[in-house]
Amino acid sequence: MYKRVLLKLSGEALAGDGEAPFDNNIISEIVSQIKFIIKKGGQVSLVIGGGNFWRGRSANPEMDRCKADQIGMLATVMNAVYVADFLKQKGLSSVVMTPFTIGTMTELFSKDLALKYLSENKIIIFAGGIGHPFFSTDTVTALRASELQADAILYAKSIDGVYNDDPAKNPDAVKYDTIRCKEIIEKNLKVIDIAAANLCFEQSIPVVIFGLLEDNCIVKAAMGEKIGTLVTVDR
Numbered sequence: 001m002y003k004r005v006l007l008k009l010s011g012e013a014l015a016g017d018g019e020a021p022f023d024n025n026i027i028s029e030i031v032s033q034i035k036f037i038i039k040k041g042g043q044v045s046l047v048i049g050g051g052n053f054w055r056g057r058s059a060n061p062e063m064d065r066c067k068a069d070q071i072g073m074l075a076t077v078m079n080a081v082y083v084a085d086f087l088k089q090k091g092l093s094s095v096v097m098t099p100f101t102i103g104t105m106t107e108l109f110s111k112d113l114a115l116k117y118l119s120e121n122k123i124i125i126f127a128g129g130i131g132h133p134f135f136s137t138d139t140v141t142a143l144r145a146s147e148l149q150a151d152a153i154l155y156a157k158s159i160d161g162v163y164n165d166d167p168a169k170n171p172d173a174v175k176y177d178t179i180r181c182k183e184i185i186e187k188n189l190k191v192i193d194i195a196a197a198n199l200c201f202e203q204s205i206p207v208v209i210f211g212l213l214e215d216n217c218i219v220k221a222a223m224g225e226k227i228g229t230l231v232t233v234d235r
Helices: 011-015 024-039 065-089 111-119 137-147 181-187 194-203 217-222
Strands: 004-009 043-048 094-098 123-126 152-157 178-180 207-211 229-232
Touching: 004 011, 004 024, 004 137, 004 217, 011 024, 011 065, 024 043, 024 065, 024 217, 043 065, 043 111, 043 137, 065 094, 065 123, 094 111, 111 123, 111 137, 123 137, 137 152, 137 194, 152 217, 178 181, 181 194, 181 229, 207 217
Parallel strands: 004 043, 004 152, 043 123, 094 123, 152 207, 178 229
Antiparallel strands: 207 229
């Protein structure tokens, strides 16, 4: 079992297949698995994307990139506040931390404070990215995992692992059970942001990439069971 994990969820994962921004059945299942991990003595933090509300400049291709990214940051805050309330309804304590002040809705990120919350069995939801444009939620996931010395990053995605090609376009694409982080960088496999992959490699943080819709997937990944693709940090 990984003692301290950082779970990365896409905003689209919260929406499921529906038109509404949130699918409460999916979120309830995610929360139930997080609760199980906490009861087993694990420490959990989250990074949630904002794609269920906003996708880059898709609404207006002529929009300034910085402004588009700022809207994306705020979208992740909305998702974090929603999931934090869902956790509370299920008897779990959580804190939303952002790299910029948002009144009393979130707390300003502090490594020491985050580690204190984790030791108190609180779940931390990191929102707002790193507070600057041009950086993806993958990057802030790797950054926060590095700062907190996480034992692993768990990437719950719509695809069930890492393939040598896009399985949606190539039915003969081969899935990796394990792959070195260095290979993802060298082969430019677009499963996680290259900047994030580099940071995970430098800090020796293994990554588990798996499909969110598989039964008990988050628990299996946190427990070190075989699921999806394990991205190792072998040199």
